[in-house]
Amino acid sequence: FASDFEEFKAAVEAIGIPCVVKPIMSSSGHGQSVIKTAEDIEKSWKIAQEGGRAGAGRVIVEGFVKFDYEITLLTVRSVAGTSFCEPIGHIQVDGDYRYSWQPQSMDSAAKEAAQEIARKVTDALGGYGIFGVELFVCGDEVIFSEVSPRPHDTGMVTMISQDLSEFALHARALTGLPVPEIRFLGPSASRAVVVEGDSTEVIMDNLGKVLEEPGVQMRIFGKPEVKGHRRMGVILATADSVEEARAKAERAYDKLNVQIL
Template identity: 80%
Template sequence: EELGLPTSRYKFASTFEEFKAAVEEIGLPCVIKPIMSSSGHGQSVARKPEDIERSWHISQEGGRAGAGRVIVEGFVDFDYEITLLTVRSCSGTTYCEPVGHIQVDGDYRYSWQPQPMTSNALNRAREIARKITDALGGYGIFGVELFIKGDDVIFSEVSPRPHDTGMVTMISQDLSEFGLHARALLGLPVPAIRFYGPSASRAIVVEGDTDKVEFENLEQVLAEPGVQIRIFGKPEVKGHRRMGVILATDESVEAARAKAERAYNALKVNVLPR
């Protein structure tokens, strides 16, 4: 609001009554999000009147910070969405190549780098990312999410930390988003980011209620050149949880995405009883 950035229509709500009024004003369909959460937890889409109460309960029970204030957002007509990883350090502001991604229920499943964009859209995206991160201040990496429609850029949200869609940088760059974050926070310069080439990631999401997950067939997962896997070592799953990521590089984004998908399909995940 202070910066005058273009956004979707939105309203905040702290009570169920305020929430119903916000949905009525924004209109259906709309997206409901807890204002403090991550990985899509507590997020839902209300498409018809019967969804309104259900979406409120999801927002109050599913958010990472518990019950509380929500934001109701109107749908945006866009061609694609990106995360523009923006680094603020003692040497100034630096940008990674734009990250394209696909989300399911607000949770990232695929990402790739670079997302093809017009030069006008990319310049506008960097302007918006610079405005919002300068206003927030501090050193570190920011995941600035943006909707793109032609050359128009609409601000969605910002995460003042490494972003889930940015895990592709673990194979695409000389410094991953985590390395960039650490270097900036330590007060060290980030004069440039070396981008290696088209890359993709595929999230490994496990469903169930267990503290025993096995990953098998890794020799087939890693059979092709330019493929890596990261298993996060998280202790348990309740419902669904991102437990790892497959990374791939190739001559084009399309080829990298296809390679990551082949590796993912080769992976066998065993969910054992507690």
């Protein structure tokens, strides 16, 4: 952690280049950057100060971790105790989620280790609700990355993969109701609809074709504008396997016609 530019330079030197820079509060990759050379140091500091959701302030400098894959383990704390959704695999671009799928295939040792870490982290934080715990997995080794104390973007796949989505689970837990069971319905995938431009008029067109294949759904978020890039919707798909679900979501996405007026 670094609170000012001098501390930041010292942290980069201690961690080494390349390294990742993040504001202490961020989402969708805002304010995050990668330092690849010494010339990037000042630029990355500026990005973190201007792009973080909490404004200027402390930043985090992280070293790179070699891992096989990354997961989100949605962890629910309710009056009934702690429960876990099936692990979610995902792909990010520039710190922002683009694809997710459930379940991510894991061996039993790695899955148990992930649940143990998620339980420790969420027990330490306390409170009721859903937590998006992000973890790196390398073989049987699991390394904690970060946690979001709310429904997670990669967890939007649960709107089609579970009987109770991450939003329903969060609401149930927060209102003091029990979560006795989370029923997984089958292999599923999501594809984020990210729009680039500067407009208050974004049209999602050709939806008849997008939704023509069985097992495909779409959510349009109704956000009023886009400046730069913004996630404006998500395509959801379910199939007999994760691979089929991901391919189906991608086919639907390819049919979507986004117009920026």
